[in-house]
Amino acid sequence: MEMHELGLTEELLNIALSEAQKVGAERIVEIKLKIGEFVNFDIECCRFYYNELSKGTIGEGAKIVGEYLPLVIICNSCNYRGGIEDFGFVCKNCGGKDLKVLQGEEFFIDNIEVIKKQNGV
Amino acid sequence: MVRVPVLKNIMGANDTIAKELKEFFSNKGVKVINVLGTPGAGKTSFIEWNIKQLGDKNRIGVVEGDVASQVDADRLGKLGIPVVQINTGGSCHLNALMVREALKLIDITNLDILFIENVGNLICPANFSLGETLRIVILSVPEGDDKPKKYPVVFHTVDGVILNKIDVLEAFDYSVSAFQKEVEKINPNAVFFPVSCKSGEGLIDWIKWLKENYFIS
Numbered sequence: 001m002e003m004h005e006l007g008l009t010e011e012l013l014n015i016a017l018s019e020a021q022k023v024g025a026e027r028i029v030e031i032k033l034k035i036g037e038f039v040n041f042d043i044e045c046c047r048f049y050y051n052e053l054s055k056g057t058i059g060e061g062a063k064i065v066g067e068y069l070p071l072v073i074i075c076n077s078c079n080y081r082g083g084i085e086d087f088g089f090v091c092k093n094c095g096g097k098d099l100k101v102l103q104g105e106e107f108f109i110d111n112i113e114v115i116k117k118q119n120g121v
Numbered sequence: 122m123v124r125v126p127v128l129k130n131i132m133g134a135n136d137t138i139a140k141e142l143k144e145f146f147s148n149k150g151v152k153v154i155n156v157l158g159t160p161g162a163g164k165t166s167f168i169e170w171n172i173k174q175l176g177d178k179n180r181i182g183v184v185e186g187d188v189a190s191q192v193d194a195d196r197l198g199k200l201g202i203p204v205v206q207i208n209t210g211g212s213c214h215l216n217a218l219m220v221r222e223a224l225k226l227i228d229i230t231n232l233d234i235l236f237i238e239n240v241g242n243l244i245c246p247a248n249f250s251l252g253e254t255l256r257i258v259i260l261s262v263p264e265g266d267d268k269p270k271k272y273p274v275v276f277h278t279v280d281g282v283i284l285n286k287i288d289v290l291e292a293f294d295y296s297v298s299a300f301q302k303e304v305e306k307i308n309p310n311a312v313f314f315p316v317s318c319k320s321g322e323g324l325i326d327w328i329k330w331l332k333e334n335y336f337i338s
Contacts, residue, residue: 004214004245012131019127029122033131038274040244087273088306097309107248109127116123 005042008107009049016112017059025114028062032111036104037071062112071104135249138217142224142252146235152335153235155251157275158259159268160241163285165193166318167259168236172200174328178338179233184223186215186240193238203227214245217252234337243268247275255335261286266295269303276304281312283327288317 012031020028035041043066054060073089074081077096084092089099130136146153158164165185172181182203185193194206205223207215220237229235237253239246258279260268263286269276276282282304284297301313312330316323331337 004212004248007212007216008131011134015127015129015131019125019129023123023125025123025125038277040248040274086306087277089277089309090306106130107132108130111124111126111128113122113124 004040005045006049008041009046010053012046012109013050013053013057013059015109016062017057019109019112020058020114023114024117026058026117027115028059028112029115030063030065030113031059031109032113033064033066034069034106034108034110035066036069036106038101038104039107041107067110069103069106072102073099074102075099132248135217138221139250139252142217142221143250143254144252146229146252146254149229149232151229151232151235152255152337153237153251153253155237155239155246155253155256156259157239157243157246157256157279158241158283159243159261159264162241162259162261162264163318164238164241164259165196167283167285167316168238169197169200170318170321170324171236171328172197172202174324175234175337176200176202180231181234181236182227182229182232184215184220184227184235184237186219186238188212188240203232209240213240213242214249215239215251216249220251243272243275247272247278255280255331257281257283259283259285262289262293262295265293266297266300266303269300269307273307276307276311279308279311281314281327281330282308284313284315285318287315287322288320 016028016031047064050064071084073084075091075096076098078094080091080093090097156164183197185206188209191206194204198204205226207219207223237251256279258275297315304313314323314327
């Protein structure tokens with residue numbers, strides 16, 4: 001079955017190619033992703049698709065690096081800010097359940113590392 | 122080598138369309154229910170039951186998502202309501218673009234409620250908003266009571282959890298309270314309804330809640 005990583009890998013390749021083009025890059029060396037703990041995304045699966053999808057583009061051969069962002073919440077009752085345990089949405093400080101997620105649901109390209117075209121070449 | 126900051130959301134394309142859909146649904150006054158769940162949990166039976174209960178006072182349509190086949194669309198079409206089948210062609214979830222395309226085949230202005238039956242899967246659909254008003258997940262007793270522990274993300278993203286097939290509880294080593302406790306831990310705001318789409322048990326409570334909270338007649 002085609003997993004959702006395929007569509008998302010296509011999406012991230014397109015973003016990376018367009019950003020690389022903007023700065024006049026001739027090759028993308030690395031794509032750095034930030035992946036929230038609460039996003040279902042398998043980076044190994046992404047790498048597999050990426051190798052196929054990027055063939056013949058300036059992104060071919062780029063390394064895909066992912067940094068996972070742990071869940072961070074703020075408690076609306078006691079203002080505790082920090083992690084939770086074992087996906088339990090309960091404040092570790094006061095036991096409150098009125099929490100807001102501050103980090104852990106994002107999924108974006110943080111940066112790309114590129115080789116720029118040499119002038120006149 | 123140069124490092125170039127990008128800071129672009131990879132889900133951006135889906136989120137943009139989902140936002141447009143949400144506005145569109147809201148402007149048309151259509152309540153949209155995104156039904157997630159495992160394969161075989163009873164998503165279609167649940168929708169069928171809802172149509173029978175709500176169909177006399179509401180105009181209902183269904184968008185059916187499956188990897189292949191028209192089986193579910195044919196089944197629901199027999200109830201005399203508009204049904205559009207999306208075949209995802211191998212993809213494991215519906216995305217907002219697929220729904221937008223499907224809406225070209227259904228007259229949304231003539232609807233009060235639209236059910237979207239997602240592809241049976243607890244992983245991928247969790248991260249794709251379809252612009253829905255309400256998102257629920259359906260599981261069933263034979264699958265075991267440990268699913269919230271194994272698939273926390275989907276449970277965190279829903280407004281309600283439906284546990285189907287409680288008529289066969291005796292045949293399984295299943296603890297409804299353990300399941301409910303796990304759900305509450307991951308999502309204290311989600312409502313929980315143990316039901317049987319076969320006997321009808323528990324479904325009246327769900328309909329009552331739906332009517333009261335989403336202004337459905």
